[in-house]
Amino acid sequence: xxxxxxxxxxxxxxxxxTRWASFKxxxxxxxxxxxxxxxxxxxxxxxxxxxxxxxxxxYVTPYPRHAGSFTDFLSAFQPPSQSHWFGTDExxxxxxxxxxxxxxxxxxxxxxxxxxxxxxxxxLGLVAGYFGGWIETIIMRVTDIFLALPPLVMALAICSAxxxxxxxxxxxxxxxxxxxxxxxxxxxxxxxKTEEFVQASQVIGSSHLRILFKDILPNxxxxxxxxxxxxxxxxxxxxxxxxxxxxGVQPPKPGLGTMISYGSQHxxxxxxxxxxxxxAIFFLIxxxxxLGDGLRDMLxxxxxxx
Amino acid sequence: xYSILVLVGLSVLIFIIxxxxxxxxxxxxxxxxASQEMVARLRHRMGMDQPLYLQYVAYVxxxxxxxxxxxxxxxxxxxxxxxxxxxxxxxxxxxxxxWVLIIGVPFGVLAGRYKDxxxxxxxxVVAFVGVAVPPFVVGLIGQLIFSYGLGILPTTGRLSLxxxxxxxxxxLLILDSLIAGNxxxxxxxxxxxxxxxxxxxxxxxxQITRLTRGSVSDVLGKxxxxxxxxxxxxxxxxxxxxxxxxxxxxxxxxxxxTFASELGNAFLVEQVFSWxxxxxxxxxxxxxxxxxxxxxxxxxxxxxxxxxNFIVDVLAGYVDPRIRIQEES
Amino acid sequence: MVDQYMxxxxxxxxxxxxxxxxxxxxxxxxxDVCKGERVGLAGETGCGKTVTMKTVMxxxxxxxxxxxxxxxxxxxxxxxxxxxKQLLQMKGTKxxxxxxxxxxxxxxxxxxxxxxxxxxxxxxxHTSNGGKLSKKEILNRAITALDEVRLPDIKRILxxxxxxxxxxxxxxxxxxxxxxxxxxxxIADEPQTALDVxxxxxxxxxxxxxxxxxxxxxxxxxxxxxxxxxxTERVNIMYxxxxxxxxxxxxxxxxxxxxxxxxxxxxxxxxxxxEIAEGIRGMVPDYTAVPSGCRFHPRCDHALPICSQxxxxxxxxxxxxxxxxxxxAKEGDAE
Numbered sequence: 016x017x018x019x020x021x022x023x024x025x026x027x028x029x030x031x032x033t034r035w036a037s038f039k040x041x042x043x044x045x046x047x048x049x050x051x052x053x054x055x056x057x058x059x060x061x062x063x064x065x066x067x068x069x070x071x072x073x074y075v076t077p078y079p080r081h082a083g084s085f086t087d088f089l090s091a092f093q094p095p096s097q098s099h100w101f102g103t104d105e106x107x108x109x110x111x112x113x114x115x116x117x118x119x120x121x122x123x124x125x126x127x128x129x130x131x132x133x134x135x136x137x138x139l140g141l142v143a144g145y146f147g148g149w150i151e152t153i154i155m156r157v158t159d160i161f162l163a164l165p166p167l168v169m170a171l172a173i174c175s176a177x178x179x180x181x182x183x184x185x186x187x188x189x190x191x192x193x194x195x196x197x198x199x200x201x202x203x204x205x206x207x208k209t210e211e212f213v214q215a216s217q218v219i220g221s222s223h224l225r226i227l228f229k230d231i232l233p234n235x236x237x238x239x240x241x242x243x244x245x246x247x248x249x250x251x252x253x254x255x256x257x258x259x260x261x262x263g264v265q266p267p268k269p270g271l272g273t274m275i276s277y278g279s280q281h282x283x284x285x286x287x288x289x290x291x292x293x294x295a296i297f298f299l300i301x302x303x304x305x306l307g308d309g310l311r312d313m314l315x316x317x318x319x320x321x
Numbered sequence: 322x323y324s325i326l327v328l329v330g331l332s333v334l335i336f337i338i339x340x341x342x343x344x345x346x347x348x349x350x351x352x353x354x355a356s357q358e359m360v361a362r363l364r365h366r367m368g369m370d371q372p373l374y375l376q377y378v379a380y381v382x383x384x385x386x387x388x389x390x391x392x393x394x395x396x397x398x399x400x401x402x403x404x405x406x407x408x409x410x411x412x413x414x415x416x417x418x419x420w421v422l423i424i425g426v427p428f429g430v431l432a433g434r435y436k437d438x439x440x441x442x443x444x445x446v447v448a449f450v451g452v453a454v455p456p457f458v459v460g461l462i463g464q465l466i467f468s469y470g471l472g473i474l475p476t477t478g479r480l481s482l483x484x485x486x487x488x489x490x491x492x493l494l495i496l497d498s499l500i501a502g503n504x505x506x507x508x509x510x511x512x513x514x515x516x517x518x519x520x521x522x523x524x525x526x527x528q529i530t531r532l533t534r535g536s537v538s539d540v541l542g543k544x545x546x547x548x549x550x551x552x553x554x555x556x557x558x559x560x561x562x563x564x565x566x567x568x569x570x571x572x573x574x575x576x577x578x579t580f581a582s583e584l585g586n587a588f589l590v591e592q593v594f595s596w597x598x599x600x601x602x603x604x605x606x607x608x609x610x611x612x613x614x615x616x617x618x619x620x621x622x623x624x625x626x627x628x629x630n631f632i633v634d635v636l637a638g639y640v641d642p643r644i645r646i647q648e649e650s
Numbered sequence: 651m652v653d654q655y656m657x658x659x660x661x662x663x664x665x666x667x668x669x670x671x672x673x674x675x676x677x678x679x680x681x682d683v684c685k686g687e688r689v690g691l692a693g694e695t696g697c698g699k700t701v702t703m704k705t706v707m708x709x710x711x712x713x714x715x716x717x718x719x720x721x722x723x724x725x726x727x728x729x730x731x732x733x734x735k736q737l738l739q740m741k742g743t744k745x746x747x748x749x750x751x752x753x754x755x756x757x758x759x760x761x762x763x764x765x766x767x768x769x770x771x772x773x774x775x776h777t778s779n780g781g782k783l784s785k786k787e788i789l790n791r792a793i794t795a796l797d798e799v800r801l802p803d804i805k806r807i808l809x810x811x812x813x814x815x816x817x818x819x820x821x822x823x824x825x826x827x828x829x830x831x832x833x834x835x836x837i838a839d840e841p842q843t844a845l846d847v848x849x850x851x852x853x854x855x856x857x858x859x860x861x862x863x864x865x866x867x868x869x870x871x872x873x874x875x876x877x878x879x880x881x882t883e884r885v886n887i888m889y890x891x892x893x894x895x896x897x898x899x900x901x902x903x904x905x906x907x908x909x910x911x912x913x914x915x916x917x918x919x920x921x922x923x924x925e926i927a928e929g930i931r932g933m934v935p936d937y938t939a940v941p942s943g944c945r946f947h948p949r950c951d952h953a954l955p956i957c958s959q960x961x962x963x964x965x966x967x968x969x970x971x972x973x974x975x976x977x978x979a980k981e982g983d984a985e
């Protein structure tokens with residue numbers, strides 16, 4: 016090894032070390048900001064708890080068979096008890112079990128809808144913001160049309176064209192959801208593209224694709240992350256609304272909105288059929304919102320001290 | 322001009338969605354026992370054997386005569402149906418907007434002014450709960466507590482069966498009963514609208530509280546607030562005048578979106594409270610694939626959205642000279 | 651002799667609570683402004699100039715700020731011990747300030763006139779007679795004030811919103827607001843930085859002329875040494891929350907003593923010489939982990955062992971010239 020090489024490598028490792036240190040410092044600061052905020056910690060734990068319960072649903076629920084079209088009319092309409100924490104429904108199924116399985120459906124819905132709509136929205140937003148001109152005009156005017164209706168109404172309208180199933184509901188929600196991400200990314204891209212590092216990249220002849228995905232996209236990352244977390248809650252909310260109106264999850268599948276819709280027919284006597292699934296939805300959406308809010312505080316670079 | 326483009330786009334979009342309905346509207350209208358020939362005749366009468374774009378042109382032509390087609394469900398003109406159901410929804414959403422303004426805005430201002438105080442923490446909870454709880458859940462739990470449990474509020478409808486309808490002037494029962502000087506009907510209408518309007522307003526209250534809080538705390542950090550204080554203007558005066566006005570701009574500009582989300586919530590809440598409004602009519606239409614009625618309801622909602630945004634823009638221009646001056650130049 | 655001083659800052663410490671712990675920003679700052687004097691406070695960005703200014707204006711938010719020690723005496727009264735009411739009476743009428751960025755210091759949603767009228771209206775409540783001004787009187791004072799800062803077309807300006815005015819015009823409006831209630835002391839925080847160079851120079855000329863004719867004492871805060879040289883009579887060089895050197899402006903520019911002042915002056919490019927400006931190595935320290943003793947010692951080429959152990963006192967090196975540096979210490983100064 017020559018002297019030159021060794022100097023070079025030591026300089027390299029020094030840079031790595033400082034980078035790692037600054038990364039660790041950044042993580043530390045972010046975590047500090049996040050952990051100082053008990054509300055966002057609570058949100059994170061709530062979401063984590065629900066996800067774990069949903070994944071392990073067949074193992075943690077007392078009556079996994081009750082998730083489907085099981086019937087046991089002898090134990091129908093039992094109020095909450097030790098053997099049935101949330102009571103039983105009109106055909107004798109354990110409500111607690113169905114709520115946990117209902118979480119599976121809700122989380123699945125959020126994952127599928129965002130999995131389809133977010134990449135699509137991001138791509139169109141990047142293209143619209145970066146290229147501008149008529150491309151931007153067309154894309155953004157189309158999003159305007161979608162945004163002229165409340166998301167639930169738009170989803171309802173799309174759903175109405177099909178026989179209601181949960182898959183169709185997911186597609187319908189995904190079909191409108193991309194517009195929000197498209198707008199967000201479009202506005203960020205528009206402001207970033209005039210910055211020097213993007214222009215420098217253009218000057219040294221990077222391809223458009225490279226600039227879009229290597230220079231601009233990483234700068235949208237934290238905004239996207241916060242938006243996705245908050246959106247998960249909203250998608251679940253819209254999904255529950257569709258199910259409540261009979262256009263989402265179809266029985267005997269356990270959807271939280273569907274369960275509430277059926278349960279509400281038995282108010283006020285069989286209150287547990289409404290109250291527990293309601294609380295379950297609320298718990299999950301609240302968790303996502305608190306987490307999203309915490310992430311927003313954490314990822315925003317705020318002025319400190321002096 | 323631009324909003325008209327949005328409306329046209331919306332109508333095209335909905336027309337396409339509605340016309341690819343797997344079900345045949347003519348068949349649905351006539352029922353399963355009608356002969357093939359009858360169905361074909363009805364299709365012809367409804368113009369459904371024409372190419373799609375001609376159907377669209379005919380539909381839009383009808384709109385300008387106030388004709389939204391016939392509803393298969395009620396067998397009446399959709400325009401008449403909507404005129405009949407619209408005031409109930411309008412009343413509900415209007416009261417909900419008032420809730421948002423009188424709860425969300427002051428709460429947000431206080432929370433932003435006294436950041437990290439107990440009040441701020443309560444506002445956080447209210448905001449998060451408001452946004453996280455589905456409106457139909459608010460409605461159902463409200464019914465459970467106040468109607469079934471405490472028995473102090475009615476469960477469904479706009480008026481009690483025994484209360485005679487006040488003569489229709491505006492279609493808004495609260496106003497009509499006041500105009501008629503019928504205070505018992507007024508109280509009855511008010512008690513009926515309380516829960517559903519709050520259920521609709523929850524989301525908006527949450528959003529506006531949060532946004533107002535953020536905007537107040539932003540403005541408080543601005544140089545111009547520090548400057549006003551440095552020039553010897555008393556704190557309280559700075560707060561009420563120099564802080565509030567700029568703080569109101571962000572919540573004002575999203576009021577259009579709040580309105581839209583309330584209209585969306587109405588679709589759920591009218592169902593819970595059997596509120597005889599347009600949203601409930603729309604849901605029935607969607608479930609029964611009543612194409613003309615779905616189109617009509619959606620167009621009206623789109624129109625309302627455009628109109629509200631126009632009003633909001635005017636108001637924002639009034640509060641914020643930056644918008645006004647930009648538009649003038 | 652108390653009356654001689656407009657502003658006396660004595661051994662002022664200001665800390666902030668932050669994530670890393672406690673940020674020790676001001677570390678025993680002392681500086682004076684005599685009546686009628688124009689004093690500069692110069693230093694790099696982040697050396698504590700703004701914190702000093704906010705403390706004097708009673709505008710520090712406590713917490714997160716902590717003031718463990720020190721006195722700020724403005725015209726005979728300790729600002730740190732004033733009640734809210736006393737502070738309010740002081741602002742505008744006794745002390746006022748000019749802000750760095752005229753773009754942000756005017757409220758964007760109110761007409762210029764509205765803001766100026768309020769400044770006039772409220773100051774009057776605290777004047778000796780306590781009577782209210784008539785609308786006409788307020789308008790007259792506003793017009794006079796805007797006339798003094800040489801704004802043309804005053805009626806139009808009163809009715810304009812800030813965004814309809816250029817940066818220079820806004821700064822003039824702000825100067826009018828600062829001076830309209832006749833303060834005897836003015837803090838100017840980089841009044842020219844946010845403006846174009848030529849406009850900034852006009853603003854400085856106007857300001858110098860106004861304070862001279864009105865006999866107002868000034869504390870000018872800036873990182874621009876050229877501005878200090880042109881507009882002040884005495885200058886304090888600040889480094890990392892400590893006063894490094896204080897002297898009459900001409901004296902300091904001619905004969906800087908503190909190694910930091912020397913470095914600072916050397917880093918200013920001169921039009922006369924052909925040499926390239928030198929910089930000072932290193933950076934302003936992190937206030938949560940400040941160097942012990944003299945805060946400049948890690949960057950100082952002449953550092954002595956004592957520099958890292960003990961903070962240097964301000965030493966008189968020649969008449970009216972104080973330096974906070976151990977290089978100029980005589981026997982016994984260390985005790």
